[in-house]
Amino acid sequence: MSHAQRTTRRAFVGRIGQATGAGALASAFATVAAERLHAAVTRVAARPAADVASDEEFWLPVQQAWDTDRALLNLNNGGCSPSPRIALEAVFRRWRFANDVMYHHLMTVLDPRRESVRTQLADLFGADRETIALVRNASEALETVTLGIKLEPGDEVLLTTHDYPRMITCWRQREKRDGIVLKQVAMPCPLRDPADLVALFAAAITPRTRVLHCSHVHFTTGQIGPVKALCDLARSRGILSIVDGAHAFAHLDVRADQIGADFYGTSLHKWLSAPVGNGMLHVRKELIPSIWPLFAATDPASGDIRKFEECGTNPVPVMLAIGEAVQFHQLIGGARKQERLRFLRDSWARPLQAEPNVTIVPLLDPVHSCGIATLRIEGVDPSKLAEHLLKKHQIVVASIGIEDVKAIRVTPHLYTTLSEIGRFVDAVREVARSGLPG
Template sequence: MIRRNFLELLGGAGLYTTLKPLMPEYLEKVSLPGTDEDYWAQIQQAYTTSPQIINLNNGGVSPSPQIVQDAVERYNKYVNEAPSYYMWRILDQGREPLRENLAKYAGCSPEEIAFNRNATEALDTVILGLPLKAGDEVVLNPYDYPNMLHAWRQREMRDGIKLKFVKFPIGTEDETKIVQAYQEQMGPQTRVVHITHVINWNGQILPTKKIADAAHKIGAEVLIDGAHSFAHLDYKIPDLGGDYFGTSLHKWLSAPIGTGMLWIKKEKISKIYPLVPNDSPKSDNIRKFENLGTRPFPLEQAIGIALRFQEAIGNVRKENRLRFLKNYWAEDAAKMPKIKINTPFNNSCALAHVSVEGKTGGEIESYLFNKFKIHTSPIQWEDLNGVRVTPHVYTTLKDLDRLKEALYQLSKA
């Protein structure tokens, strides 16, 4: 009863009703491989997904479960009763408890986490705030996210730093080859190595810790783009070996759209200038990166509800389910004529890139949507030309059966 009252106090009765089937006493018989369809049917019911389309483009942004949507609405109504009072004097007091809870989940100190709007803002804070000078070198991957490449190129243009790009066959399962590709671009002038943990184009998981260790051996710092890995894969941020980390919480955590997080090692905070200036730019207080002016407090506070939903499922169970969903459709699709999966099966989880011989990514995307109402993301980048398929925990096997049928029909066309 105490537990129920506590949940109701934090998120209303709806939170308890939604999380009840996910609590430990109800999970004892649920297998970790992620194939218990009765359990996942309850998760699916927690989302308010469109009955008109099959959304398999959860990589860019994910929907929030109903309880998170309700929390945003509840907080917004509360704030609007007297904004300057309820927003700054009441709701803002929830930021520090939220910081502590998110830090515990991420495996780090709350003094290393700042809230912002997305991974781009988090990573730009580091990219544009690092003290780099002309001739300093930064190692990148051409498959890093475009916004991050733009930021580094701006520093190249403005400050005269040098960008060096690694080369390895996208989709390779050979981690040694990937690490060597990064090492080949490292040298005495290398100051930063930028690593995308999960490549957004095809879902490939890079051996981040091995690359980071190699970078640290030559005295370079490591910036990790965790936009597609946080709350998707089971890990703690320090395990990755980086010095800086940024992510979007509106992706795999299913937090409100427009929420993100920056992590910086405590001893590195003072050297990074904030993206939005304040009166103590050289402070070692992580909160100097939160000087955004008036901000959407209801969205920020609803992160806590999304975090409870995530923790109720569990990282291992969620990762296993997402990998199972990817394999469910991709293994069959790989056997179809003209179909190619451009994602390593072992080093990936939910995201995968599929191409069809003789078709562009745009043509595949249009066919899937116009004929089958399946929403995917057309990806034409470097050597990739196809669509990215990204299921989430609410995706049903029936949805993926329809995808397989659509790909089969396209392969025969």
């Protein structure tokens, strides 16, 4: 174990102890749970991540790091994820402190600590901290860039039919306002070869193309996009690249240089499990001066990334708990988390794929997918299936109904147990074999 890892673990146990001010018993329990988690991490330290993915003894203390209501089985963590205890308690602790002398504690004492969160996120993403802006969600991150890039009438922007609707709406607003031209390439579904998508983008480029916008993991199906190849393509043609990483960050174990985007926007309340209302924008350093901030800044052409954080008084304790979420993520390890999410996906998708009338998208291999996939039963309306799962089995899934995707999207998280996945498999298999009840 490296010195850095030892330090992270010590800090983590220490913070768990403080995090639970609710009583000595709760505090003692949390400390024991944190120590168990550390012992588990130490035990698997030398093993490959893919091997640890199915080690239930290792994952038990990880599952117990969340206090979620197990009476309802939440398989829509892609919508947004609950936070582990350490991050949730950190919000309450700092909120109570802020509440004592609200403005002074909030803005004078706590707000400057956002700089340590910036550093933690930069380390996690493998980026310069001066390229990381703390925003409220992926929408704010991406709309900052979409509305802030200088474009002329007739300039073209490329994206796919499977990009997030709000991001498309934002580009459409620029179309109406500034006369730019939006071009959507038809996303192959399922994508059989990532090179096919790159070829579609390449074929759509014209001398007026200025921006290529793509999803790192598509919200529609969980399809992993070939973002590195797309960003390389854009750069080779002098086009700016924007990557929507809402579903990829802290899900896939990738760092900024493995993506190569000019702009990367993500939510942190999905796969990082930070408290709801957190996002991150990464802007290539030399491009910062060229982007207008969404909320006016004193010097809009400044090269200081903080110009994208001018949203007014905001819930600082929620933002600072990104720090605890990053710490938790790093303790588990990005590679181990990625492999476990893929293993959980396989645990439901592979047995259900064996049913003759069930279709799973995307392809279940590491190039195409990780923790997210969709399922369709021939002849069964996906929204009715989602309703049935909730009403009859107390299982929550997302129903997707856009473009050519009519399916349920299934997203377990690290706190999901194998027996819960088994419950889901049994419930869906029953419908696949016998249809929805009356």
